[in-house]
Amino acid sequence: GQQLNQSPQSMFIQEGEDVSMNCTSSSIFNTWLWYKQDPGEGPVLLIALYKAGELTSNGRLTAQFGITRKDSFLNISASIPSDVGIYFCAGRRETSGSRLTFGEGTQLTVNP
Amino acid sequence: DGGITQSPKYLFRKEGQNVTLSCEQNLNHDAMYWYRQDPGQGLRLIYYSQIVNDFQKGDIAEGYSVSREKKESFPLTVTSAQKNPTAFYLCASMAGANYNEQFFGPGTRLTVL
Numbered sequence: 001g002q003q004l005n006q007s008p009q010s011m012f013i014q015e016g017e018d019v020s021m022n023c024t025s026s027s028i029f030n031t032w033l034w035y036k037q038d039p040g041e042g043p044v045l046l047i048a049l050y051k052a053g054e055l056t057s058n059g060r061l062t063a064q065f066g067i068t069r070k071d072s073f074l075n076i077s078a079s080i081p082s083d084v085g086i087y088f089c090a091g092r093r094e095t096s097g098s099r100l101t102f103g104e105g106t107q108l109t110v111n112p
Numbered sequence: 113d114g115g116i117t118q119s120p121k122y123l124f125r126k127e128g129q130n131v132t133l134s135c136e137q138n139l140n141h142d143a144m145y146w147y148r149q150d151p152g153q154g155l156r157l158i159y160y161s162q163i164v165n166d167f168q169k170g171d172i173a174e175g176y177s178v179s180r181e182k183k184e185s186f187p188l189t190v191t192s193a194q195k196n197p198t199a200f201y202l203c204a205s206m207a208g209a210n211y212n213e214q215f216f217g218p219g220t221r222l223t224v225l
Binding site: 003006031033035040041042043044045048050088090092097098099100102103104105107 | 116118143152153154155157160162170200202204206208209211212213214215216217218219221
């Protein structure tokens, strides 16, 4: 199945820095989701986006639904050590029924 | 507490044996999903079910089988036909086909020796 292009694949940052990651596709999506996965655990839903141009925050996390409906962005402000993990984007296309398409993840490392 | 449970957390099997992974949810969700995750990779869909007694193949269904006899349960059998079964398996559920948010269980790590 089609994968979303998620970048960067990995990031190494210092505590307190801001982080940005994104997902892009050649297809149009009508929903974007962002998940975080800790080692050995299942992904946890962080933010859900439903409208083109929508900007939604969850604490220090902010995500945007791209205006073209082909991309989405996640920003983390003032990173802390517990932000370490893998961040996945996921999208739902109108033609895909109840299936989601996942990005390959961004591995975030935060140095104290 | 409402949620999705997967058991066991770790599972070891000998090559050539079939093994069944459990997934149970008490969220009253209609749709359930099985994903496979390999180190450093994203999630690949194995099978999904949008309603009881119905299921569809995902992108990597070969060597796997499922059943959906009850709304709350969606067990996955990894058969001996699966060539590389060692992986992290994740179960997810969603309220229904008209919803968008999938929620995941804690996962089962299967190691085939």
